[in-house]
Amino acid sequence: MKTIIFYIVLASFGLATQLSQAQTDSTAVETKKEYLQEQREKIIQEEKDKLRAKIERINERLDEGEITKEKAEMLKKEAAELHALNIENRVAILENEYEFNARNEEDKGGFIGMGDNKVLTFQVNAERNRKYDKRTTSDIVLAAGFNNATAEGQSLNDSDFKIGGSRFFEIGWAWKTRVFDNSNWVRLKYGFSFQFNGLKPTDNRYFVNNDDMIALEKFDYDLDKSKFRMDNLVVPIHFEFGPSERRETEKTLRFSTEDKFKIGLGGYAGFGIGERQKLKYSVDGDKQKDKLKADYNRNDLVYGLSAYMGWGGAALYAKYDLNPVFKDQPTDLHNFSIGLRFDVD
Known part of the structure; x- marks a missing residue:
């Protein structure tokens, strides 16, 4: 479990670093930080739940004698690495899509979200468009x-x-x-x-x-x-x-x-x-x-x-x-x- 915690913390630390570099003006920063913090917690929780389910299945296989203890530890480590990378990649996609929409949205508004899910509408460069x-x-x-x-x-x-x-x-x-x-x-x-x-x-x-x-x-x-x-x-x-x-x-x-x-x-x-x-x-x-x-x-x-x-x-x-x-x-x-x-x- 130490390996799992290490990778989760590593991914979380990488996200915090990305957030600190994304600041532009005070109002936009607060809006973005609040949204991304909420999404970060959501992503981490989702990946934790998936990792927990995988570990439970690995433990069941170990209890039933399908795999050895060494094999089980190796599978747990691989699962932890997988979901830690998932956190890092999903957050990168989230940030990139946010920056893309903010850069290319015409007129006043746009949205941020994952894939086709429009999670939050927002105002872009209202002062510039005034x-x-x-x-x-x-x-x-x-x-x-x-x-x-x-x-x-x-x-x-x-x-x-x-x-x-x-x-x-x-x-x-x-x-x-x-x-x-x-x-x-x-x-x-x-x-x-x-x-x-x-x-x-x-x-x-x-x-x-x-x-x-x-x-x-x-x-x-x-x-x-x-x-x-x-x-x-x-x-x-x-x-x-x-x-x-x-x-x-x-x-x-x-x-x-x-x-x-x-x-x-x-x-x-x-x-x-x-x-x-x-x-x-x-x-x-x-x-x-x-x-x-x-x-x-x-x-x-x-x-x-x-x-x-x-x-x-x-x-x-x-x-x-x-x-x-x-x-x-x-x-x-x-x-x-x-x-x-x-x-x-």
């Missing part, structure tokens, strides 16, 4: 506030819709790209958004389609709620202006607009993806709720002007539909919104 000048960033856009619609020459005070009760909500994704190489004063902001515009008619009225003529008419019962909602999918594009902080290191160049004034001017274009009307009322004490999804002859194309002005990630926001809400009407109705906009990194 882009020095990141001119384009992205964020989530959220906006909400008051919505309304007026005809040409009509003031908001004469609107057919409740000023406080009509609201809008917008959610989308936007990219922001620096226009000039060495200045971030002008940025192009673009993306896509879902708009949900609501109109609540006044004076107990609701929308009715009379041969494609859309009109507001009195409802037969007292309405607890009358709401017309228009859903759009649009592509907003804005030129954003404002100062930013230049943050430059040896490895990166970034421009931050955190806590900086900004103003955005632009517009949007897209198409309507649905409209519906919701009515709530009571008949002889029984509450009724109608959801009407009829054809309201709405314009399929949606386009307009929009602007925002604010500080950091929050801004005042306004948008105005240049397209009429309904097609081919005697009087064109245009939807507009005012509220708050948040650009969430």
